[in-house]
Amino acid sequence: MNRRTISRVLAAVGLVLLLLLGLNLAFPLPPAPHYSPIVLAADGTVLHAYLNPTQKWRMKTELREITPVLRKAILEKEDRWFRWHLGVNPVALVHAAGRNLFGTGRTTGASTITMQVARLLEPKERTFGNKLLEMLRATQLELHYSKEEILQLYLNLVPYGGNVEGVKSAALLYFQQTPDYLSLAQTVTLAIIPNRPRGLVLGKNNAAVLHERNRWLRRFGAAGLFPPQDVEYALLEPLDVQRHAAPALAPHLSRRLVRQFPRQAIIRSGLERNKQSKAEELTRNYVRRLQELGITQAAVLVVNNRTRQVEAYVGSADFRDFASRGQNDGVLAVRSPGSTLKPFLYALAMDRGLVTPKQMLPDVPTNFQGYRPENFDKHCNGEVTLERALAYSLNIPAVRVLNQLGVPAFTDKLRQAGFENVTRNRTRLGLSSILGGCGASLEELTSLYVTLANGGQYAQLQYRLPSLLPASAQGKEGPDNSSKNSTPLAVGREPTNMVPLISEASAFLITDILAQLTRPDLPINAASSMRLPKIAWKTGTSYGRRDAWSIGYNKQYTIGVWVGNFSGQGSPALSGAEVATPLLFDLFNAVAYNSPNNWFVPPATLDFRLVCAESGLVPGENCPNQVIDYFLPNISHGQRCQHQREVLVSADGSFTYCRACAPAAGYRRELYPNLLPEVSAYKEAQGIPYRRLPPHNPQCQLVRGGQERAPSITSPTANTEYVLNRHEKQQLLLTCTTDNEVRQVFWYVNDKFLRAATATERVFIQPPPGPLKISCADDHGRNTDVLVTVTELD
Known part of the structure; x- marks a missing residue:
């Protein structure tokens, strides 16, 4: 062959390829079918399923769910030469034409599995012209998809009567199992129904389905498709099925996932089926x-x-x-x-x-x-x-x-x-x-x-398991588009x-x-x-x-x-x-009944120390009762306990001295509880006995203690507006907490003396409207002020 001939052949091939490419662009493949969204448990079983947008049960069968038994039965029944043709089987076409033309044998259209996929994707009236289009589509499908993908499409689209489509939908709704868990008899049952979905309706025509199933089982056995013993067992298997409701576990999480990933047909959650059900x-x-x-x-x-x-x-x-x-x-x-x-x-x-x-x-x-x-x-x-x-x-x-x-x-x-x-x-x-x-x-x-x-x-928290699909295929199922009304869910991995x-x-x-x-x-x-x-x-x-x-x-x-x-x-x-x-x-x-019986252990960053049982602080000079406590080295405070303080008391115990007024002799040293003012006030108010300090030496003229131990006004609250009803003569409550050695406090309103009271006494006043300064002084000369505003309503 000379160069000119080779050039002409290559040009012709190129022209044909361009023509095919142009036709492919002019007549793109029909869109992928709308599947029923399903949510899987961690073990791969279906937790929850939804109708697809056309109100059909069309659950996507994954490649791993197409078992060898299912593949053999479908190919033997529908298209023995599926592996070798390019969408159209010319030998079958000639045989079919002869039978149809001369009226010998059963009238048939010689449809391959690929041609059936083309028809299921684009349902049309059964005419000769549409048959030609169907063949062209089949060839186009073969150029775009692998044989496994075409078989998967077929098994996802075949009808099973009513609104049930696809082998997975039928397996779940009638046998409550996915296709890869079906027995030989169940698999053959689903393989034979698509040709007669109206006549062979599971749950209604079980006797007819059983008869047809056994006929095909014997036929498959005679062809050597399955071991004779397996066929014999399958023939004995009863067929007492009915339509069940679609799986509906975990409805709330399933709804969240489907809303968040609206374009994914299969969503793998991390839920454990048994735990969820229980x-x-x-x-x-x-x-x-x-x-x-x-x-x-x-x-x-x-x-x-x-x-x-x-x-x-x-x-x-x-x-x-x-x-x-x-x-x-x-x-x-x-x-x-x-x-x-x-x-x-x-x-x-x-x-x-x-x-x-x-x-x-x-x-x-x-x-x-x-x-x-x-x-x-x-x-x-x-x-x-x-x-x-x-x-x-x-x-x-x-x-x-x-x-x-x-x-x-x-x-x-x-x-x-x-x-x-x-x-x-x-x-x-x-x-x-x-x-x-x-x-x-x-x-x-x-x-x-x-x-x-x-x-x-x-x-x-994580709700989904990592996808088993490669990154390129994940994009086909749909991007991670979160619904505005749902919280983004993490993909499950450690x-x-x-x-x-x-x-x-x-x-x-x-x-x-x-x-x-x-x-x-x-x-x-x-x-x-x-x-x-x-x-x-x-x-x-x-x-x-x-x-x-x-x-x-x-x-x-x-x-x-x-x-x-x-x-x-x-x-x-x-x-x-x-x-x-x-x-x-x-x-x-x-x-969690079978969880290992182990428990948390203290980390190395923890240590023990002795603390005073009365305060929980590091023991001071007067802490005879000590207990062990955890602490964080270099973090936990090391404050020394001062739950008791040494006090100079008169010989008869009637009053105490400060360092400034203590006599040269005639007193003793004693330990008294060193309570917070609010704690001593609470015990006083509740009548809880505790060792209270005697009053201070009445002859001491010094102001002692400093403002850090001044009374704390607990009512009214500083910088607050109080709205009082004039006709109801509502009053304002005055209360305070003091150091436990205080016996008497003195109340002032706008710097005018109101009255003296015991440290825990509740005092009521009917204040004038406007800004109000409330002052409280104790019998040690320490003073506290708060500012409030009073508004009167008529």
């Missing part, structure tokens, strides 16, 4: 028992601590309960967190060196610049250790520690932990944030406790970008406290009625008993529970201890 069942049955108490909803989150993978997600007790707003997602709902943030606060305070577990904290009525918190039971204890304050969830000590730490330091850490409501409102948050004054979701709170379980290292929120040492100390069983929030009869799980947990109850929380963790899992009403209505029975914790224990017993 969590839904326990939550539904538990709330059913609470309904007579006016409690209708609950939400649950189960997290694997090591991977941060969410393994169970229950957004409500019953998604289909419209009366109780079951479609609301309680995992995302922003509610008052009650006391659930206290462990995190104390951990931060430990990291700042402000407190240690056995340090004493005042638990007395206190005015924090106008904010007067109360304990849940309205009772105060005088002084308590930090570990007792946390175990008993006392409010006043928590507010005191937050006041010492600073609200911005606390809220900045919550912002780092992903608290969206805190991030939006952190400049407006105050001391009440530690008692539920900031909004939080179950998702955020549970993530915070996962942080405690992981030694203070924070990472986002987190690497940890954020240290608290130290490992303080996380352990908090865990050690929260694991104690001697505490008031242990449910009544819990110890006798069930096996207590080895967990650390904290409860919370919001103001008005609208929300009950209980969040617990061990080495393997963290479980968060919220119980309440989506309407926001409270219930007298709603409390974290009595309502949320029993469900928490049930969940731990159900989903």
